[in-house]
Amino acid sequence: MPPTTGQRVPIAALERLATYHRHLLDLEQERITTISSASLETHTGIPAAQFRKDLSYFGEFGKPGVGYEVSHLRESIARILRMDREQRVLLVGAGNLGAALVGYPGLKEQRLRLVAVFDNNYAKIGRRLWDMQILDVATLTEVNREMRAGIGIIAVPRQAAQGAADALIAAGVRAILNFAPATLRVPPGVMVRNVSFVQELAVLSYHLASLDGEDVTTPDYSNVENYEV
């Protein structure tokens, strides 16, 4: 579902859409059929006005005076985020993190299908990782000629990250989730999302210090705590 308004959609709005989707699934389970933006605010912690604004980029999904039909809204958001169809994903890196990702049940639940796992370590190539066989990263392009995955996950050490990105892009991947602490160079049209544990912990570490009274001019974090990233 494309934006209907022609306005730019903030990436933060897309992230929140994924959060709404998750909470709507909960509501479906609880057999709640209708919800207002105000009561969704109490669930998610995201302001009602922001919820309505986020949806407005894509159309009208509620009824004034009534609210939103839970399952209809959930399906609409799934369609917007393409969570209503299978997305094929390649994984580069069969280390600890790669293993955790292959075993993560959340991916299947969101219709994300890991179709191949690659590594460059000959000690690992040919072995199994759960139900997947680890393939030689040199065969990535060839393999993806068949698989046609559009998303790649990089879970390799920093030094290997750019090479992994280049291989993925050469194979037609246009969206990369990067777990390596590296700044990837990619051509226009390729989106990279970085996940950095250390960066997250650095922010938390700074926050701790600001609580310790070391910091007289503590920044105002009053509303950060309950906030969904």
Next chain:
Amino acid sequence: MPPTTGQRVPIAALERLATYHRHLLDLEQERITTISSASLETHTGIPAAQFRKDLSYFGEFGKPGVGYEVSHLRESIARILRMDREQRVLLVGAGNLGAALVGYPGLKEQRLRLVAVFDNNYAKIGRRLWDMQILDVATLTEVNREMRAGIGIIAVPRQAAQGAADALIAAGVRAILNFAPATLRVPPGVMVRNVSFVQELAVLSYHLASLDGEDVTTPDYSNVENYEV
């Protein structure tokens, strides 16, 4: 190092500080002793003006006409983010993801020390995870009376996430890195950072669709690709 200006420090600025730190480590390795904000822009992809602005919250670190002394700047940023001292961290959840985190070398490199691992599954309690013994989550408060960790990582299934958060907070933890796809309720003063693989992949999935020409009014992503999160 507290903010010296009394201005609020944007969280995004703290995240970028962690990125600068990583690149400065690289420069030290390459025996580069001085760098300007402009040449750092080419390394990190973050605009020079933003780099200078981010630093300005904390003081003056460069010399006009010259640039920044690499190791001095790196040490200053480490001090700001408290990466110059050991931070003790508790981990709740000894599943696949927990195992990957315990084995992740990046934590030690940033002086983050995992001091205890907890689980509520009696099949796991008492077993070893790498060099750590898995402890009963019921003992968390007691254990932390000794350990005094200020940071907690939640790597449990969604249903157990709020309970894990409550246990961590009761034990004095004031900063939480949450990998569970749940919105945690925490009291004021406790900071939560959420890491959501599925959310990241949802954004990527949307981006893919916007490339497919399904979307005539594609939002402007022209400068997103090379950007550091």
Next chain:
DNA sequence: TAGATTGTTAATCGATTAACAATC
């Protein structure tokens, strides 16, 4: 109908970018 709640416009807020005087 009266009350509730949406979708959207306008106002506010905050972060990024640009420009430049100060300074090495």
Next chain:
DNA sequence: TAGATTGTTAATCGATTAACAATC
């Protein structure tokens, strides 16, 4: 000194929040 580059102020940009007319 002349050239380079900082730190900071002001301008721009974009996202969030508030307000409210439309509508069920």
